[in-house]
Amino acid sequence: xxxxxxxxxGSLDDRDAQRAIRLAGAExxxxxxGDHTLNNVDAIVLPGGFSYGxxxxxGAIASHSPIMSEVIDAANKGMPVLGICxxxxxLVEAHLLPGGxxxxxxxxxxxRDQMIRIExxxxxxxxxxxxxxxxxxxxxxxxxxxxxxxxxLERLEGDGLVTFRYVxxxxxxxxxDIAGISNERRNVVxxxxxxxxxxxxxxxxxxxxxxxxxxxxxxxxxxxxAKVLA
Amino acid sequence: MPIIVVEVMPxxxxxxxxxxxxxxxxxxxxxxxxxxxxIGKRFELTVDxxxxxxxxxxxxxIAEDMLSNQVIEDVIRVFEAPAPGASA
Numbered sequence: 001x002x003x004x005x006x007x008x009x010g011s012l013d014d015r016d017a018q019r020a021i022r023l024a025g026a027e028x029x030x031x032x033x034g035d036h037t038l039n040n041v042d043a044i045v046l047p048g049g050f051s052y053g054x055x056x057x058x059g060a061i062a063s064h065s066p067i068m069s070e071v072i073d074a075a076n077k078g079m080p081v082l083g084i085c086x087x088x089x090x091l092v093e094a095h096l097l098p099g100g101x102x103x104x105x106x107x108x109x110x111x112r113d114q115m116i117r118i119e120x121x122x123x124x125x126x127x128x129x130x131x132x133x134x135x136x137x138x139x140x141x142x143x144x145x146x147x148x149x150x151x152x153l154e155r156l157e158g159d160g161l162v163t164f165r166y167v168x169x170x171x172x173x174x175x176x177d178i179a180g181i182s183n184e185r186r187n188v189v190x191x192x193x194x195x196x197x198x199x200x201x202x203x204x205x206x207x208x209x210x211x212x213x214x215x216x217x218x219x220x221x222x223x224x225x226a227k228v229l230a
Numbered sequence: 231m232p233i234i235v236v237e238v239m240p241x242x243x244x245x246x247x248x249x250x251x252x253x254x255x256x257x258x259x260x261x262x263x264x265x266x267x268x269i270g271k272r273f274e275l276t277v278d279x280x281x282x283x284x285x286x287x288x289x290x291x292i293a294e295d296m297l298s299n300q301v302i303e304d305v306i307r308v309f310e311a312p313a314p315g316a317s318a
Contacts, residue, residue, distance in 0.1 A: 057299055093299065100301035107247040147244060147302060
């Protein structure tokens with residue numbers, strides 16, 4: 001089981017995603033934005049960061065990288081693809097997911113441990129969760145406001161494509177409290193919060209049991225392993 | 231060399247937090263004549279050779295496909311910039 005993590009100029013969380021994949025029990029494979037090969041991976045993670053310094057629009061230039069033609073091709077054939085934060089922004093810029101992400105409504109960069117609800121546990125990346133399960137993983141961005149036109153929002157809600165919703169606090173003005181969505185085939189998933197930062201005791205969000213013991217993010221990766229091995 | 235200008239603005243119905251921040255500063259500075267600010271982008275594409283129908287069409291396509299994201303932005307204008315020294 002090989003999961004590729006693509007590094008773009010300005011990616012920050014590529015190594016964290018590789019670590020999460022390793023801790024979940026798969027082999028992380030480093031992929032490079034300028035290549036035209038996916039190196040026989042079974043799934044792909046587009047990591048967080050600030051590719052191309054967020055120039056033009058967040059994720060816009062990276063979404064035109066050489067490797068993205070292979071990613072789009074593989075995604076359209078059903079390969080699981082997860083976009084985290086900047087990776088989510090790339091997925092909407094590449095039109096693999098609908099809508100867009102704009103500057104937080106309060107105008108500031110925000111980092112917090114964020115509660116989100118799993119609205120759909122039938123995607124490639126969420127099958128290890130219970131439906132409506134509430135989890136806490138870190139959120140950290142300046143442009144995380146999810147927007148889409150009314151018709152798209154109605155389609156997302158009606159077809160169960162809203163995969164994650166913010167609970168308690170809407171941290172950025174996202175419409176309908178949307179934290180992440182999937183495509184119709186449910187193999188492509190994007191979200192603003194960071195599951196890869198909540199995968200190991202001692203390094204995750206605080207929980208009622210112990211400081212930094214939160215590991216809710218690990219099941220994103222065990223989900224896709226189960227999906228590919230099924 | 232000639233320049234094609236592309237102007238892009240955030241969609242009117244969307245919140246523009248950057249523009250809002252500038253509007254707030256104008257109010258604090260006492261410029262009460264201005265009630266709102268929206269911030270857009272201007273791209274200047276330098277053309278290799280004269281601007282033709284075809285380069286202008288290509289610039290319009292680039293403006294819609296890459297320089298803007300039609301979900302959150304509108305292309306306002308794509309036009310050839312007047313040559314330096316020409317009367318505007």
